[in-house]
Structures are given as structure tokens and as C-alpha cells.
Amino acid sequence: MKQMRVLSILVENNAGTLTRVAGLFARRGYNIDTLTVSETKDPSFSRITLTASLNDLELNQLVSQTAKLEEVISIEELFETNSVMREILLVKVSVSDDCRSKLIEITDVYKGVVVDLSPDSMIIELTGKPQKIDAFIRVIDNYNIVNICRTGVTALQRGKGD
Amino acid sequence: MEYTGAEIIIKTLIDEGVDTLFGYPGGAVIDIYNALYNYRDQIRHIRPSHEQGGAHAADGYSRSTGKTGVVLATSGPGATNLVTGIATAYMDSIPMVCITGNAASHLIGKDAFQEIDIFGATMSVTKHNFMITDIADLQDTIRRAFKIANSGRKGPVLIDVPKDFTQLKYPYEKKESLPIDGKHKIVQSDLEKFAEIINQAERPIIYAGGGINSSDSSQELRALMDKAMIPAVNTIMAIGVLGPLDQLNLGMVGMHGKNSSNYSIEHSDLVIALGTRFSDRVALNTKHFAPDAKIIQVDIDQSEIDKNVVVDFEIVGDLKEILAEILSLIEEKDRKDWLAQIEEFRKEDYQPPNGSDSIEPYKIIRHVAEYFGEDLIFVTDVGQHQMWTAQYCARTKPRTFLTSGGLGTMGFGFGASIGAKAGNPDKPVVLISGDGSFTMNMNELKTAVDHQINTITIILNNHALGMVRQWQNLLYDQRYSETDIDHSFDYVKLAEAFGAKGYSCATITEFKAAFADATTQNKPIIIEAIIDKDELVLPMIPAGGTVEDIIME
Ligand SMILES: Cc1ncc(C[n+]2csc(CCOP(=O)(O)OP(=O)(O)O)c2C)c(N)n1
Numbered sequence: 001m002k003q004m005r006v007l008s009i010l011v012e013n014n015a016g017t018l019t020r021v022a023g024l025f026a027r028r029g030y031n032i033d034t035l036t037v038s039e040t041k042d043p044s045f046s047r048i049t050l051t052a053s054l055n056d057l058e059l060n061q062l063v064s065q066t067a068k069l070e071e072v073i074s075i076e077e078l079f080e081t082n083s084v085m086r087e088i089l090l091v092k093v094s095v096s097d098d099c100r101s102k103l104i105e106i107t108d109v110y111k112g113v114v115v116d117l118s119p120d121s122m123i124i125e126l127t128g129k130p131q132k133i134d135a136f137i138r139v140i141d142n143y144n145i146v147n148i149c150r151t152g153v154t155a156l157q158r159g160k161g162d
Numbered sequence: 163m164e165y166t167g168a169e170i171i172i173k174t175l176i177d178e179g180v181d182t183l184f185g186y187p188g189g190a191v192i193d194i195y196n197a198l199y200n201y202r203d204q205i206r207h208i209r210p211s212h213e214q215g216g217a218h219a220a221d222g223y224s225r226s227t228g229k230t231g232v233v234l235a236t237s238g239p240g241a242t243n244l245v246t247g248i249a250t251a252y253m254d255s256i257p258m259v260c261i262t263g264n265a266a267s268h269l270i271g272k273d274a275f276q277e278i279d280i281f282g283a284t285m286s287v288t289k290h291n292f293m294i295t296d297i298a299d300l301q302d303t304i305r306r307a308f309k310i311a312n313s314g315r316k317g318p319v320l321i322d323v324p325k326d327f328t329q330l331k332y333p334y335e336k337k338e339s340l341p342i343d344g345k346h347k348i349v350q351s352d353l354e355k356f357a358e359i360i361n362q363a364e365r366p367i368i369y370a371g372g373g374i375n376s377s378d379s380s381q382e383l384r385a386l387m388d389k390a391m392i393p394a395v396n397t398i399m400a401i402g403v404l405g406p407l408d409q410l411n412l413g414m415v416g417m418h419g420k421n422s423s424n425y426s427i428e429h430s431d432l433v434i435a436l437g438t439r440f441s442d443r444v445a446l447n448t449k450h451f452a453p454d455a456k457i458i459q460v461d462i463d464q465s466e467i468d469k470n471v472v473v474d475f476e477i478v479g480d481l482k483e484i485l486a487e488i489l490s491l492i493e494e495k496d497r498k499d500w501l502a503q504i505e506e507f508r509k510e511d512y513q514p515p516n517g518s519d520s521i522e523p524y525k526i527i528r529h530v531a532e533y534f535g536e537d538l539i540f541v542t543d544v545g546q547h548q549m550w551t552a553q554y555c556a557r558t559k560p561r562t563f564l565t566s567g568g569l570g571t572m573g574f575g576f577g578a579s580i581g582a583k584a585g586n587p588d589k590p591v592v593l594i595s596g597d598g599s600f601t602m603n604m605n606e607l608k609t610a611v612d613h614q615i616n617t618i619t620i621i622l623n624n625h626a627l628g629m630v631r632q633w634q635n636l637l638y639d640q641r642y643s644e645t646d647i648d649h650s651f652d653y654v655k656l657a658e659a660f661g662a663k664g665y666s667c668a669t670i671t672e673f674k675a676a677f678a679d680a681t682t683q684n685k686p687i688i689i690e691a692i693i694d695k696d697e698l699v700l701p702m703i704p705a706g707g708t709v710e711d712i713i714m715e
Pocket residue numbers: 543544545546547548570571572573595596597598599600622624626627628629630
């Protein structure tokens with residue numbers, strides 16, 4: 001059964017490494033849903049966090065293919081239970097006077113922030129687990145959403161240092 | 163002492179033990195050639211007619227010797243001409259180091275003359291590739307390339323060197339070759355479980371692949387077969403690794419494999435897959451592959467486990483080590499019933515028709531194989547002639563059958579045979595080609611003549627792109643769209659024009675006479691054997707089929 005997986009890949013921070021990892025996914029016929037990349041504390045390494053929808057066999061195949069890449073130091077699947085996962089949402093909603101305060105109220109419940117307010121629209125920023133972001137989007141779905149932008153998941157394992 | 167980057171490249175190659183370099187000059191590598199001039203008595207340079215031929219030659223050199231093949235090309239078109247050769251090596255896990263020149267680094271990204279992003283272009287057909295950005299990295303990068311090419315599952319590595327790094331100077335202090343890694347820790351309990359599965363099986367069969375060649379473990383494999391009387395089949399990449407054809411060596415399996423090999427897999431209760439990847443030319447229908455069997459697998463590459471066929475148990479690691487360690491855990495058996503059943507299957511093996519003076523491909527191949535014996539290195543191109551050679555070459559030693567298995571590259575053969583002969587000057591090298599494949603890269607005949615690399619090329623001329631035509635014959639209502647090659651072509655004159663010796667023959671008697679004469683010549687040889695256009699490669703199981711679908715006539 002296909003399932004959303006979060007993979008954390010520690011790589012050498014070289015030109016082309018991201019292309020290599022992303023290219024491998026594309027070549028093997030898998031779609032990356034979200035992707036974030038950043039340098040680690042040691043700037044000679046980067047961490048790629050990506051999500052993709054995969055069944056168990058596909059997951060094993062991708063993990064072992066990725067692990068073979070020369071510049072990949074490690075790859076592991078992350079789970080809600082052992083890691084902190086966060087994503088940022090920016091959503092622009094067109095608002096009229098009668099619904100603006102209602103939307104601000106919902107945003108407050110989700111601990112989001114209104115980062116731009118114009119006479120006929122506003123931009124809300126929300127940080128949280130992907131599920132929280134999903135839930136928020138569902139709740140505001142019947143407002144007039146103009147555009148949505150999500151950063152994709154970034155994640156670190158709890159405890160255990162690496 | 164300081165050396166130019168170009169000299170560092172050549173010195174590092176020599177220190178890595180490279181004795182033969184296949185390469186083609188050009189502006190971006192002119193400094194490397196300038197440096198090579200000083201070392202021309204330490205490293206043999208072979209210049210092909212086309213960089214693709216050079217890449218295939220480096221590949222053939224590697225396949226036949228087990229060493230790393232090295233090829234050098236200039237930027238732009240020189241580099242792109244390598245790509246098919248690199249991909250061919252990649253698909254068959256052949257260790258190669260490819261060095262390309264590029265525009266000077268300040269011009270990179272500016273669409274400079276002959277600038278190509280060969281780093282990007284070869285990312286998916288190399289095991290790894292590098293672009294030099296600092297002359298200080300040059301020696302280390304080359305050494306790392308050799309290590310990567312030979313560690314774990316082998317493969318080609320490319321290093322792209324912008325021209326300025328061949329001109330800048332830097333100290334060269336000779337370093338050691340990097341140790342080959344990829345050794346996996348072998349867990350004793352895994353070996354025990356593996357052995358237990360084998361010991362419990364009644365009808366086991368070994369399915370051996372190219373990994374036996376790469377890991378040099380044919381003797382360990384044979385010891386296992388002999389001790390427990392386990393019959394074995396081989397893929398096209400493992401021709402020669404099972405030793406002499408006998409009761410236990412069933413021969414090739416798959417689309418054009420023997421009936422007995424395919425039936426034995428079908429009726430086995432255990433398939434022991436060793437260094438093989440269940441390709442769609444063997445596990446033609448993965449859902450019905452070995453329907454009654456457990457499947458266990460050993461491979462150096464974790465990603466081969468469960469890739470095409472899901473297995474019941476596996477060990478990831480070096481075959482040579484694992485086979486050696488497992489032997490003492492394996493019980494001796496005689497497996498009389500199973501071997502008797504296989505003898506029955508053998509009675510149904512395809513027998514080629516035997517017209518008295520007709521010139522069937524199998525007669526040619528058998529004749530050559532018998533004449534030269536076990537040291538002969540057979541090379542093939544791609545098509546029907548490749549499959550006939552695979553079926554009748556009777557190789558009993560590893561690395562004596564070189565073919566493009568994974569990519570199926572027509573035009574592989576001539577370059578590869580040059581590389582094989584360059585690496586094995588004392589062994590006979592015979593290329594079996596087809597009229598289609600040969601004309602793809604026949605320009606390399608010039609290379610053979612120039613460098614006095616005396617290979618024998620036998621063109622099985624069916625005046626057709628035979629393998630495609632065979633599919634059209636059997637599967638596409640004999641609609642022969644663009645597969646007939648009906649123009650006349652004088653191979654004898656062609657050979658002479660190049661400075662080689664040519665023969666043409668239309669009967670087996672003529673062939674034997676031509677071949678006998680050819681073996682007395684001190685030149686590259688071209689023998690055209692005119693065969694019947696409708697000759698088929700049999701047996702055949704169509705793509706996606708099972709043993710139920712075998713075509714025998
Ligand atoms: C570079 C390349 N182009 C096309 C093919 C597809 N192909 C596979 S076999 C074949 C026919 C080969 O003809 P020939 O070399 O004459 O050998 P024959 O089958 O007649 O023995 C073709 C066109 C290929 N394998 N490689």
C-alpha cells in the first residue's frame with residue numbers, strides 16, 4: 001500500500017548532489033512530493049528532506065538505490081514518533097469586510113500569523129506538522145483562497161545526536 | 163616538484179597501473195597529449211577512429227582482463243561520442259575510468275567552443291562522475307575514480323577536466339592507490355540459514371550471473387555445484403563461468419536459452435541466484451518465474467534484492483567470500499532423481515538442422531571454438547549472431563565471452579575486440595558480428611590495422627537486421643519494415659581498402675578454407691559468411707512469456 005514517506009538524506013555538499021538524488025528518483029519513476037535542502041552544522045554536508053508516496057517494496061528499492069550514490073552518507077525514513085517535522089504554509093485569501101475577522105479568529109486558533117493585510121486580501125503564515133497544515137487548509141477551504149505555497153517538510157530525529 | 167595538471171594525470175594513471183590508454187586528441191586535451199609524449203614508452207596509447215570505438219575498446223579491455231579500462235576524449239563532441247560506450251559499460255557493471263577535457267573553467271557556463279556539460283549528460287550512465295574545480299584535487303580524484311569503479315558493484319566513472327587545470331602546476335607526491343571497499347560484514351547465522359535452505363531443497367538450481375565474473379568466483383561456484391550436485395544455468399553475462407559443459411552445467415537460460423535450462427528453473431523447488439539481476443530477458447514473466455520454488459539470492463548490490471523478483475532470503479556481500487565460506491556448511495548429495503529429471507528435459511533441447519554443406523551459423527561458431535580451444539576470446543555485436551554465438555561458443559573459462567548484455571549496443575563488437583586483443587595479445591580474439599552491427603562501427607578496422615591488432619571478424623551476413631526481422635517474422639505477420647539490407651557490399655574490397663585481409667564464403671567448406679588461410683595471416687581479418695536471411699534464433703520465448711510459449715521452429 002502506498003503511504004506518504006519522509007526520507008532524510010545526509011549528503012556531501014557538492015555541486016550536482018541534489019540533481020543526482022532528484023535524478024535518481026525521476027529515472028526510477030518515482031515522484032517527489034516535497035523537497036527541502038539545507039547545509040548542516042558542518043557546511044561540507046547538506047541534509048535533503050523529501051516526501052514521496054511509496055509502498056514498502058518501492059521504499060526499500062529507493063532507499064538502497066539512493067544509498068549507493070557516492071555522495072550520499074546516509075538515508076533513513078523518519079516517523080512522527082521519532083522525529084520533529086515542520087512545514088511552513090503561506091496562503092493568500094481574498095477577503096471582504098464581513099469575513100476578515102472570522103478568518104483571523106481561525107488563524108489564531110491554529111496559532112498562525114497574518115503577515116500581510118490589504119483591503120481585499122490577506123496572507124496567513126502557519127508553521128506546523130504537515131497534518132496541522134492540512135487541517136488548517138481544510139477549515140479555510142470555503143473561503144476564497146487565491147494561492148497556496150508550502151515549503152515541504154523539514155525534519156530532524158529526536159534525541160540521538162547526528 | 164611541480165608538474166602541470168596534464169602530467170599529474172598521466173603520472174597518476176601510470177601509478178595506478180594503467181598500461182593501455184584509449185584516447186583521441188583535441189584542443190581541450192592537447193596538454194594531456196603533450197604530457198603523454200614524455201611517457202609514450204610507459205603507456206600504450208591506442209587512437210580509435212571514433213571515440214565510441216575507444217570507449218568500447220576500454221570496456222573490452224576491462225571485460226577480458228578484469229582490469230580497469232581507461233579512455234580519454236576531448237571536450238564537446240569527443241565527450242558526447244563516449245556516451246554510448248559508457249552506458250554500455252554501466253549496464254554491464256564494467257569498471258572504467260573516462261577522462262574528458264572541457265573548456266577552461268572561466269568559460270564554463272558561457273557556451274564556449276566545444277563546451278558540453280558532460281558531467282550532467284553522464285550522470286545517469288556512470289557509477290559516479292566528477293568535475294575538477296581545483297588542481298589540488300586532481301591526483302586524489304583520479305585515485306578515487308579507480309576505487310569507485312572497482313568497489314562493490316563495479317562500473318564506469320567519469321572525470322571532466324577543464325583545460326586550465328591541465329596547464330596549472332602543482333606538486334605531485336605519489337600516493338597509494340585507495341583500497342577497494344564494498345566488503346560487507348557477513349553474518350554467520352545468515353550463512354547457516356542459506357546453507358540450510360540449500361540442504362533442505364530437493365530440486366535446487368543455481369542461476370549464475372555476471373557477478374561471478376566480476377567477483378572472480380567461478381571456482382568457488384563450481385566447488386559448490388560439485389559438492390552438493392546442484393545443477394546450474396547461466397545468464398549471457400556469465401557464459402564461461404560454469405566450466406565445461408557437463409551434467410551439472412545446463413547452459414544459458416532465458417529468451418534464447420536452452421529448454422532444459424528454462425524447464426529446470428520452472429520445475430525447481432529452490433532457485434539460488436548468484437550475482438544476477440532477474441532481467442526481463444531471463445525472468446521474462448516475473449509473475450511466473452520459478453512458480454514452485456523458493457528463491458534465495460547473493461549480490462554485492464543491496465538494491466538488486468527484491469528489485470525485479472521478490473526473494474525469500476538474501477545475503478548482500480562479496481560472492482567469492484560467501485561461496486567459499488558456505489561450502490563447509492553444505493551437505494553432500496547425489497540428487498539422482500532431480501538430475502535424472504533434468505536429463506529428460508535435455509532430450510527436448512533444440513537441435514539445429516544439419517544440412518551437409520549448408521552454412522548455418524552454429525557450424526561456423528563451433529568450428530572456430532574447436533579450432534582455437536578454451537583460450538579463445540569471443541566478442542559479439544548485437545542481434546541474432548550474438549545469440550547464436552552465446553548458444554554455441556562453448557566457453558569454459560570466465561572472461562572469454564564479451565557481449566553487450568544489458569544495453570544491447572550494436573557496434574560494440576569491433577571496439578571491444580580491439581580492447582580485448584590489446585589486453586590479451588597472446589590469445590586469439592574472434593568477433594562474430596552481423597552486417598548491421600558491423601557497419602555501425604567498421605571504421606575501427608582502421609584502428610586495428612594501424613596498431614597491428616590482429617583480430618578476426620566474422621560477419622554472419624544475412625542481408626538483414628536479423629533479430630528485428632525475426633520478431634517481424636514471428637510476431638508481426640512478416641511485415642519486414644526496413645529490416646532488409648539488400649544492397650550488395652564487397653567486404654573483401656572493404657578489408658583490402660583498410661589494409662586488412664578479407665574473405666567471402668557461401669558454404670561451410672568455403673568458410674573452413676577461408677578460416678584456415680586467415681589463421682596464417684599476420685593482419686586483421688574480415689570473413690564474410692553469407693547465411694540464409696530466414697535463419698532464426700531458436701528456441702525463443704517471446705518477451706513476457708513462459709516455458710509454455712517456447713517457439714521451436
Ligand atoms: C545501436 C542499436 N541500434 C538499434 C538496435 C536494435 N537492434 C537490435 S538487434 C538489431 C539487428 C542487428 O542486425 P545485425 O547486426 O545485422 O545482426 P543480425 O541480427 O542480423 O545477426 C537491431 C537493429 C540496437 N540493439 N542497437
